[in-house]
Amino acid sequence: MSTDKFHYLADLNAAQTQSFHQNAHAETLAQFCQSEYFHKTKQDITEKLQDDKQIPFCQEHRAKMYHFHQSAEQPKGVYRVCSAASYRAGLPEWEILFAVADFDAILGDDVYLDGVSHYVEQPEMALLTLSSAGSDSAYTIEFNLKKREIVPNGFHFPLGKNHIAWRDENSVWVCPAWDERQLTTSGYPRQAWLMQRGQSFEDATPVHEMDADGVLIHAWRYLDGQGAPIDLIEAANTFYTKDYFYVNANLQAVKLALPDDCEIVGYLAGQLLLRLKSDWQRSKQKYISGSLIAVKLNKGELGEAQCLFTPTATQALESVETTRKFIIITLLDNVSGSLKAWKWQDGTWQEVALPDFPKGAIEIADQPWGGDTVHLTASDFVTPLTLFSLDLNVMELTVLRKQPKQFNSENISVNQYFATSHDGTRIPYYHVGKTQSPDTPTLVYVYGGFNVAELPHYMGAIGRHWLEQGGAFVLANVRGGGEFAHWHTAAIRENKHKTVDDLLSVLNDLCERGFTSAKKIAIQGGSNGGLVVASAFCRQPESMGAMICEVPLTDMLGYTELYAGASWIDEYGDPNDPQMADYLAQFSPYHQISGSLKYPPAFITTSLSDDRVHPAHALKFYAKLRDVAHEQSWLYAPPTGGHTGNGTQADTAAELACVLAFLRETIVL
The missing domain is CATH 2.20.25 (N-terminal domain of TfIIb)
Known part of the structure; x- marks a missing residue:
């Protein structure tokens, strides 16, 4: 850590670094977590999370x-x-x-x-x-x-970071990661073993090993409700390219002749289900990017294929599930969910009519194995989540549970608008709130990466502690996400800046429409979203009144050297490539902080147990920002929780209450 990109904290030893983040975290707690507002908010959020009516x-x-x-x-x-x-x-x-x-x-x-x-x-x-x-x-x-x-x-x-999966009651697939010799450069498994009950790992059977410069490997078994089970291995060479292998009776891994960027999403009736990420020319048939394809598999040989679904310009395939006789998918259309299903009959997949289902955010919650029932959830920003059971045999939809209302949605309107980005692309966003005026405190949430779609889920605690109080919430569906079939690839690598362009266009559109003003806007994002908000913050700090930057990437010249960073080169580009290094330097928040700019307040979070995005990203960014913005920057860095906040409900409530207290002191009061 001697190069300039690691300048901040570079000269501190482990004890000094620990003291640094502990003191910074303590300052944040003292500033935002001592008030009556914080304690009441934390208690309320905790009680709602632990409510038996959920x-x-x-x-x-x-x-x-x-x-x-x-x-x-x-x-x-x-x-x-x-x-x-x-x-x-x-x-x-x-x-x-x-x-x-x-x-x-x-x-x-x-x-x-x-x-x-x-x-x-x-x-x-x-x-x-x-x-x-x-x-x-x-x-x-x-x-x-x-x-x-x-x-x-x-x-x-x-x-x-092991991957362990059942094969049958007396054997498991093991992709080990407890010894550095088993790891890729990204820190994930690179070997697949079959282990029988009663064996030690040393006696297990090695089946496949990938190069150490790949990303990861995992193995699993599909139990086909209409045929024999199959064993498959996925060896991801990069984050978005992979080789798939069929494991035959002799435990030999036979490579499947599939596009290297497709994704196997199911197996039924002896057929693999593929989600295409690019066009696939197969014999005289061309299958379009974003489609769902069923292709017959016989002992490792691919046969006849059938296209089940091809998205329009406004659609994207969201998720796929199989039952004993059916395939069911959730798809997005203009960032709103819907369902489709097919049944294998008369030697082909035939689409079947489904009962009417609510729009909004639709998710497959569970599929009890061996039957044709699927559990589905539906919600939107102001409608509490409902859990449904759908019996595909008789197409009967029943309500299993309804989540109780957590806030009063009276006079809260939900509208979808479009901003125009720098290159003319129309960027959809949802606006949720009671009022639309230059004085309305507005929280703008963004993710915009890794083909992940952000959907209109029920607001819960934000509805109770933000919308009810007159604040507005905006969900920005920027490029880099998975809201449309083409949306992700439009903003990766040398085009990653377009995600930030899109976010800034949404902020500008909100102000032009008179829905809020720059000083009343707080932008929020986590992980990749943390990178996006931090980059927007550094590029155009005058466009916002505050930033919440959670478990972020910030050092885009050093990210490949930190934990799982090497696995994300497909998304961000390789800083060891001189041309990409020049580009990333202009995009990297850590390197773009300037003493000549006036920055609004910043709330930066990490977890010291995060072994996916290294805490150094947040710590260095905070240290450098604090050096130029002094008391305007804050660090929230608890010892546990990992990258995804896997802790107690009280931990979750405390962090959200602290964020709300920060917003209250910056863009509300």
């Missing part, structure tokens, strides 16, 4: 509903189960299967539940993923849910 989202297996539940008594949570009948009756009779906190002593670490993988044919067999301090690195423990105990000599794996 929908318990479950995995359904064999007429049982499994649910991860957090409460004041069990802040780390418990895993519990009830019968499907009692759940549907609205009177679930829960039984606790294990408490997450009990694993702290067992593993000698501060762990949080990151997932439970049931073996679907015998769902009382489960693999628990237990994250260390909320990070991406986790332990895997095999647990018997019927006996409520750790399986003696079961499938247990040490801490790492």
Whole structure:
């Protein structure tokens, strides 16, 4: 850390660095977390998160509903189960299967539940993923849910960014990452092993190994409801390009002749389901980018293909799920969700009519294995989330649960507008609020990367503590996201600046329409969104009154050397390429901070347990900004939570309450 790009904090040792961020975090708590407003807000958010009337989202297996539940008594949570009948009756009779906190002593670490993988044919067999301090690195423990105990000599794996997946009741796919010799340069697994019950890892069978300069590998089994299971391996050479392999009966990995940027999203009736990222010319047939294709697979050989869905200019395929006989997808049309489904009959996939379903944000919440029922959720900015069950055999839609209202939406309007970006592209955004005037405090949220679409979800705490109080919320659907089929590739690598162009065009459009004014705007984004808001903040600080920059990338000349950064070259470009280095230097927030500009207040967050985006991004940016903006900059840096905020509900409430207190002191009062 001796080069100029690491100038800030470079000369500090580990103890000094720890003291630096602890002192900065303490200053932020003293400034924003001592007031009556903060404590009341935190308590209210916590109570709502722990309200038993909230929908318990479950995995359904064999007429049982499994649910991860957090409460004041069990802040780390418990895993519990009830019968499907009692759940549907609205009177679930829960039984606790294990408490997450009990694993702290067992593993000698501060762990949080990151997932439970049931073996679907015998769902009382489960693999628990237990994250260390909320990070991406986790332990895997095999647990018997019927006996409520750790399986003696079961499938247990040490801490790492491992990928472990059931193959059958007596074997698992293991992609290990607990030893640096197993890792790619991005810090992810590069080997796939098949391990039988009773074997040590050293006795397991190595099946495939990729080059260390790739990104990651993982292996899994598809259980086809209409045919034999298959085993597949994905070896990602870059973030968006990969090789797929079919594993034959001799445990040989046979490469599939697929486009290197397509994505396998399902397997049913002996056919792979592919989401295309670019056009695919196959024999005399051309399949268009963004389409969903079903292609027959026979012992590693690809056969006849059928196009199920091709998006229009305003559409994008969002997600795909398979049941025993059906394929169902969620798709976006002008950033609003809808559904389509197909059934395999008479030797072809035939589209079927679905019941009417609400628009807005639609997600597939669960698909109980072996049947044709799908659990779906729907919501929008002001409509609480509803959990539906859809029986595809009879096309019957029933309501399982409705989330209670968390705020009074009276007089709060929702409208979609379009701003014009620097190159003339129309950029959609949603405006939610009671008032539209130059004095309206307006929070503008953005992500804009990695083909992720931002949808109109129910506002919850923001509705209660922001919209009800007269503030407005804006969701900017900028390029780089996945809102349209072409939206992502329009703003990557040498075009990544277009994401920032789009955000600034939305801010300008809001002011031109008289909905707010620059001094009343706060921009907010996390991870890639943190990079976007920080870059906009450095480029045009006069366009906003405050910034909330969460777990961000900020050093775009050094990002490939920090944790998983090397895996994102496809998105941002390679700073070791001199031409891209020149471009990234103009885009990199850390390098664009200038002592000659006047910056508005900034609230920067990270987690010291974040092992995906290195905390150094936030710490260095804060240190340099504090040097030029002094008391205007603040750092929120708790020790746990990881990149995704995998902690307790009280932790989540405290951070949101602190953000709201910051907004109150900057663009509200």
